Amino acid sequence: MNMNNKFMKVLFSGILSLVLVFGTFGAVFAAGGGGGGGTGTGQTDPVKLEEAYLTTISGDVSSTGGNAIKDNKNVEANPTIKLVFNKNIVWDPTSNAITLTNWNGNLVDIDVKKLTNDAEKRNIFVSPKAPLKSGKTYILKIDNTIKANNGNTLAEKVTITFTVAGIDEDLVSAQQVNDFITALPEVSALTLADKTAVVNARKAYSGLTVDQQKFVTNEVKLTELEKKIEALVLAQTEADKATAQKVGDLITALPQVSALTLADKTAVVNARKVYSGLTVEQQKFVTNVAKLTELEKKIEALELAQTEADKAAAQKVGDLITALPEVSALTLADKESVAEARKAYDGLTKTQKQLVNNQEKLVGLESKLAELENKPTDQKTPESDHKSNPNTIVTDQNPTGQVNVAAKNDNKKLPKTGDSSNVWASLFGSILLALGLVMLTINRRGKTEKSRI
Incomplete structure (x- = not known):
């Protein structure tokens, strides 16, 4: 009986000792390792985020009491965010339990770290590796896989939204394109003269980033204008x-x-003129302009040949004029040569005449000939004097020294050449006159002989 009582006492003492040992270890684990600031509520107490605010770090100590990060619209471009939990957190640098995404849902490179100071064991610090964009909204996400030293995890996922201070540059860039498109004519008033403006607007829009393009609210108008331009171009x-x-x-x-x-020169020149009057686009549709170019070359060659021919023709006439005597030596005997030179000159074309450089000599020779033809003869015969003056008295002296005088009849009384009756009358009168002169001579000789007897 006594042995049984002793056995029961030993067994009871052993069980009590085990309970005390397990109770002690349980209290230690529930306290988060015994050295931290855990709540000591046990493994069933989940991890919670108590605070999230902006901070600065100096050495191994962070500032406290900064501006809360959640819904903050004035966050600097290079923030350091302090996450304060209710337990000591175990952080694995390779973990993705904490992430930062931009307004498009794209991940932003961040640094996540803990400080070695025992007072900072419940804190995790997050900062972007590159400056955040002004005016943009970002989302900080904390996954519920984050753990405390005792193995407990975050009770629920946490999402914190904040906006960087300043003007959204993307919004500004997009607004510029919006204004550009707004300034374009409406579709109904669009003409081909607006094509360059439309093309430039599309170029400006395409130059935006995908994020910036999302802020352009009138891109639909630009698309409609492009369709209208396409139709106008087709018609043109x-x-x-x-x-x-x-x-x-x-x-x-x-x-x-x-x-x-x-x-054909005029027709070729006109064709070139019409072609040159086309726009650059219209000229592209003229498929036989090469023929026009070849014709122009041929015209140029023909003109060159004609010029040489004109020079040769003008030279011949010039040589004719050169061969004529000088004005001072000209006589009426050169009249025919001068006339031939004039005829040759007059036979030239206007262009050829301009190439004759001694035409003035020909004119001078012609003037001289005119003077020679109109000049009276210095020595005149009696017959010519008689013909020039019908009233001239003709005298005839016989061998004895006596002079017979006969008055010339007026020209009005002379018979006309070609009149047969007048010719016979003149002939008969001449015979009678001759007989009278003979009888007068005989009579005078008879008187002379009688006087001598």
């Missing part, structure tokens, strides 16, 4: 083709190069 293209076809037909109607003459 058809009009350009029609205009170009007319010029092409004009060139087609010109002679081939082998049959071209200088008489």
Whole structure:
């Protein structure tokens, strides 16, 4: 009986000792390792985020009492965020339990760390590796997989939203494009003259980032304007083709190069003028401009050949004039040579005449000939004097020294040449006059002989 009592006492003491040992270890684990600031509420007490605010770190100590980060719209571009938990946190640098995303949901590179100071064991510090964008909203996420030293995890996921101070540069850039598009004409008033502006607006929009483009509210208008421009360009293209076809037909109607003459020069020049009057776009639709170019080259060659021919023709006439005597040595015997030179000169074209450089000599010779032809003869015969003055008295002296005088009848009394009756009358009168003169002579000789007897 006594042995049984002793056994029961020993057994009871052993059980009590085990209970005390397990109770002691349980209290230690519930306290988070015994050296931290745990609540000591046991493993069933979850981890909680007590505070999240902006802080600064100096050495191994952080500041306290900073501005809360949640819904803060004036956060600096390089913030350090202090997360304060209710237990000592075990942090694995490779863990993704804490993340920061931008307004598009894209992850932002961050540094997550703990300080070695025992007073900071419940705190985790988060800061971006690069400055955040002004005016942009960011989201800090804490996953419920984060653990305390005792193995307890965060009771629930935590999401903290905040906005960086300053003007949103993306919004500013997008607003500029918005204003650009707004300034464009409405679709109903759009013309091809607005094409460059529309193209530039699209270029500006495409130059935005994807994030900036999300702030452009009137991109639909730009798309509609582009469709209208496309339709206008198509219509203009058809009009350009029609205009170009007319010029092409004009060139087609010109002679081939082998049959071209200088008489076609005007038509070729006009074709070039019309072609040059086309726009650059219209000229692209003229498929036979090469023919026009070849014709122009041929015209140039023909003109060169004609120039040489004109020079040769002018030289011949110039040589004729050069061969004529000088004005001072000219006589009426040169009249025919001067006339031939004049005829040759007059046979030249206007262009050829301009190439004759001694034409003034020909004019001077012609003037001199006119003077020679109109100049009276210095020595006149009696017959010429008689013909020039019908009233001149003709005298005749016989061998004895006596002079017979006969008065010339007036020209009005002379018979006309070609009148037969007048000719016979003149002839009969001359015979009678001769007989009278003979009888007078005989009579005078008879008287002379009688006087001598």
